[in-house]
Amino acid sequence: MFHTFDELAVIYNKILDGTATEQEKWDLEVDLRLGCMVADGALKIIQKKAEELRQQS
Numbered sequence: 001m002f003h004t005f006d007e008l009a010v011i012y013n014k015i016l017d018g019t020a021t022e023q024e025k026w027d028l029e030v031d032l033r034l035g036c037m038v039a040d041g042a043l044k045i046i047q048k049k050a051e052e053l054r055q056q057s
Contacts, residue, residue, distance in 0.1 A: 008031060011024045012028060
């Protein structure tokens with residue numbers, strides 16, 4: 001399950017003050033890793049489309 005940015009901010013603050021559970025730490029890490037994978041995939045699609053547009057002009 002993905003968390004909202006607000007939920008992740010709460011978890012992050014708990015990590016900073018030392019009250020986060022191991023599950024909360026894991027949840028934040030997983031959401032960040034998945035978010036990075038999605039962003040990387042989107043960047044590759046954008047780069048491919050940009051190259052196609054450059055070749056057309």
